Amino acid sequence: MSLAARNLHVTIGDRRLLADIDLTFQQGKVTALVGPNGAGKSTLLSCLAGLRRPESGAVWLDERPLDAIPIEERARRLAVLPQGAEIHWNVFVRSLVELGRAPWRGARGKVKDIGPVESAMRRVDVAHLADREALTLSGGERGRTLMARALAVEACWLLADEPLAGLDPLHQLTALAALRGEAANGTGVLLVIHDLSLAAQWADEVIVLHEGRVVAEGPPEKVLTLSLLRDVYGVEAYIGRAPGGALLVQPLAPALRG
Ligand code: ADP
Ligand code: MG
Numbered sequence: 001m002s003l004a005a006r007n008l009h010v011t012i013g014d015r016r017l018l019a020d021i022d023l024t025f026q027q028g029k030v031t032a033l034v035g036p037n038g039a040g041k042s043t044l045l046s047c048l049a050g051l052r053r054p055e056s057g058a059v060w061l062d063e064r065p066l067d068a069i070p071i072e073e074r075a076r077r078l079a080v081l082p083q084g085a086e087i088h089w090n091v092f093v094r095s096l097v098e099l100g101r102a103p104w105r106g107a108r109g110k111v112k113d114i115g116p117v118e119s120a121m122r123r124v125d126v127a128h129l130a131d132r133e134a135l136t137l138s139g140g141e142r143g144r145t146l147m148a149r150a151l152a153v154e155a156c157w158l159l160a161d162e163p164l165a166g167l168d169p170l171h172q173l174t175a176l177a178a179l180r181g182e183a184a185n186g187t188g189v190l191l192v193i194h195d196l197s198l199a200a201q202w203a204d205e206v207i208v209l210h211e212g213r214v215v216a217e218g219p220p221e222k223v224l225t226l227s228l229l230r231d232v233y234g235v236e237a238y239i240g241r242a243p244g245g246a247l248l249v250q251p252l253a254p255a256l257r258g
């Protein structure tokens with residue numbers, strides 16, 4: 001089972017957003033997609049999710065072009081957590097998370113399978129918010145609720161665009177643990193993330209996107225080097241190991257470099 005981008009190109013007007021994207025993602029792995037603002041990460045995720053059609057090239061899901069897979073089937077196989085998703089109507093948190101089950105029952109069907117809903121809410125620590133109205137949530141609580149909805153789908157693929165945005169340190173780790181748990185169950189997880197230490201510690205593979213192109217891919221310790229951070233982000237950094245061995249990648253302001 002694989003999800004693959006084959007020779008994707010995306011342009012808007014005369015702007016090239018993605019070029020020559022050839023990537024294959026594996027189930028059971030966490031892949032971190034990193035790169036500066038505007039690099040094309042969200043555009044790539046939209047293409048992989050089938051929400052944006054590339055000018056040329058195609059996305060393949062399990063040896064079939066995504067275009068050839070009926071939309072209902074896609075919704076069951078690919079769960080998507082868009083960047084900065086908003087909640088526009090005042091449903092209860094539990095009802096919102098239950099929407100994750102809609103691909104399995106049709107949006108108007110009854111919710112019979114509450115197991116995945118309860119489990120998803122527990123894993124990102126929103127179970128205690130189940131009876132709250134969604135519009136009263138804090139930014140981080142909202143982010144976790146939307147992540148619970150994506151987890152509740154129990155899809156083979158989970159594409160999460162900056163799922164840690166707005167989360168406190170503990171809940172960042174909680175969210176990452178939930179994503180790792182998905183991968184341990186065989187889900188292919190692709191996440192866009194800016195914290196390079198967390199990417200290094202939690203991802204099996206890191207893909208670096210820069211100006212619409214893949215400039216590096218591979219295991220975190222191979223990809224996240226001082227020269228790459230300089231070239232791609234224009235930052236100096238400290239790269240080292242925590243006492244327990246975890247890779248640390250900390251961008252540093254010039255005055256702090258010592
Ligand atoms: P990232 O997620 O890596 O920050 P995006 O994929 O959202 O970047 O965007 C890539 C680039 O494409 C950015 O420079 C963004 O401004 C531009 N872009 C995205 N959508 C449009 C659009 N509809 N019209 C013009 N430019 C766009
Ligand atoms: Mg983005």
